[in-house]
Amino acid sequence: MAYEKELDAAKKAASLAARLCQKVQKALLQSDVQSKSDKSPVTVADYGSQAVVSLLLQRELISEPFSLVAEEDSADLRKEGSQDIIERITKLVNDTLATEDPLKPIDSTLSTDDILRAIDCGTSEGGPNGRHWVLDPIDGTKGFLRGDQYAVALGLLEEGKVVLGVLACPNLPLASIAGNDNKNKNSSSSEEKGCLFYATIGSGTYMQPLDSRSEPVKVHVSSVENPEDASFFESFEGAHSLHDLSSSIANKLGVKAPPVRIDSQAKYGALSRGDGAIYLRFPHKGYREKIWDHVAGAIVVTGNNNIINITIYRICECECNIWFCLWDAEAGGIVTDAGGKALDFSKGKYLDLDTGIIVANEKIMPLLLKAVRDSIAEQENASSL
Numbered sequence: 274m275a276y277e278k279e280l281d282a283a284k285k286a287a288s289l290a291a292r293l294c295q296k297v298q299k300a301l302l303q304s305d306v307q308s309k310s311d312k313s314p315v316t317v318a319d320y321g322s323q324a325v326v327s328l329l330l331q332r333e334l335i336s337e338p339f340s341l342v343a344e345e346d347s348a349d350l351r352k353e354g355s356q357d358i359i360e361r362i363t364k365l366v367n368d369t370l371a372t373e374d375p376l377k378p379i380d381s382t383l384s385t386d387d388i389l390r391a392i393d394c395g396t397s398e399g400g401p402n403g404r405h406w407v408l409d410p411i412d413g414t415k416g417f418l419r420g421d422q423y424a425v426a427l428g429l430l431e432e433g434k435v436v437l438g439v440l441a442c443p444n445l446p447l448a449s450i451a452g453n454d455n456k457n458k459n460s461s462s463s464e465e466k467g468c469l470f471y472a473t474i475g476s477g478t479y480m481q482p483l484d485s486r487s488e489p490v491k492v493h494v495s496s497v498e499n500p501e502d503a504s505f506f507e508s509f510e511g512a513h514s515l516h517d518l519s520s521s522i523a524n525k526l527g528v529k530a531p532p533v534r535i536d537s538q539a540k541y542g543a544l545s546r547g548d549g550a551i552y553l554r555f556p557h558k559g560y561r562e563k564i565w566d567h568v569a570g571a572i573v574v575t576g577n578n579n580i581i582n583i584t585i586y587r588i589c590e591c592e593c594n595i596w597f598c599l600w601d602a603e604a605g606g607i608v609t610d611a612g613g614k615a616l617d618f619s620k621g622k623y624l625d626l627d628t629g630i631i632v633a634n635e636k637i638m639p640l641l642l643k644a645v646r647d648s649i650a651e652q653e654n655a656s657s658l
């Protein structure tokens with residue numbers, strides 16, 4: 274299998290980083306004294322997770338050049354007054370790495386400088402040439418703080434295309450979340466939780482328990498053809514996506530189920546196993562999407578059809594405005610911007626998008642594109658009045 278060595282390293286790195294995050298989230302939720310506005314737990318977990326992934330990938334893929342585009346950098350940690358927080362991160366990273374293989378003797382304890390350097394390995398700019406790892410050490414920081422969904426999201430770009438993705442979702446139930454109410458989807462409950470999703474180009478998407486207690490299973494997106502039977506996912510945070518616009522699109526499609534609002538790229542993971550059929554993400558004007566918020570999720574949900582070329586033909590210029598879409602896709606989901614264009618991860622840290630990001634299976638996508646176009650046009654007309 275292509276990228277086998279890289280996938281093993283990525284799964285190990287994301288799982289270990291997730292273990293670090295789980296430890297911090299548990300302490301955070303148990304602490305009565307933690308004030309809601311205190312962001313330090315998430316800060317410690319964010320940096321700690323980034324350091325673990327950076328160190329693990331470099332150690333496991335020692336003979337390869339290493340480039341990492343990651344969300345965090347150490348600038349704030351190097352400011353005066355941050356010594357205490359760096360020491361907390363360093364201890365957490367050392368403790369986490371020591372759990373990797375309890376029988377293996379620990380070579381040496383990492384210093385605060387080692388940790389800062391590991392974090393700063395993530396300052397690559399990415400781009401269209403060569404290989405770049407892409408990391409969101411905690412995606413869904415707001416969910417993490419609430420005790421809800423979050424993900425460690427790690428992907429690999431080769432010549433600007435996503436070739437591998439791993440999503441560790443510590444709070445996502447192993448069983449489908451379809452049909453539960455929104456509260457259950459986001460909050461902790463007693464059911465078994467912790468999913469690791471992964472995909473490499475041409476090999477499909479798999480899911481296994483985060484603690485590896487059972488074998489991976491191949492997953493598929495929903496095969497629902499009638500949008501009336503589909504349910505759609507969107508951000509929990511209204512500030513991250515226009516819920517009104519999603520609701521207008523869902524109405525046009527005839528979707529009956531209420532929106533499923535969850536944090537982070539756990540949405541892509543849940544969609545990849547068919548828990549829902551549509552993902553709608555429409556940031557407020559001016560927001561620029563970052564590649565680490567979508568690289569891993571995009572390949573996980575597209576599975577074995579990562580190379581998607583979509584041609585949209587307008588076959589009728591009259592009022593009925595029928596569009597015909599043709600994609601070069603085998604199976605799995607389709608991820609595009611609001612105009613139907615495949616996401617381009619080759620432009621550096623940012624995605625250059627038309628309005629938003631949408632995901633659906635190939636049966637629903639043509640209808641979805643039309644509903645998106647019509648809803649956006651209506652919204653523009655209303656605001657110009």
Ligand SMILES: Nc1ncnc2c1ncn2[C@@H]1O[C@H](COP(=O)(O)O)[C@@H](OP(=O)(O)O)[C@H]1O
Nearest residue numbers: 411412413414415508512513536537556560566
């Ligand atoms: N105003 C905004 N609009 C859209 N996305 C935003 C946003 N502010 C932050 N985000 C991004 O939304 C991500 C979370 O996605 P979701 O809404 O699906 O949970 C955040 O990732 P981080 O939590 O890693 O910072 C952040 O990058």
Ligand SMILES: [Mg+2]
Nearest residue numbers: 409412413566
């Ligand atoms: Mg993120």
Ligand SMILES: [Mg+2]
Nearest residue numbers: 344409411412
């Ligand atoms: Mg993040």
Ligand SMILES: [Mg+2]
Nearest residue numbers: 344411413414
């Ligand atoms: Mg962030």
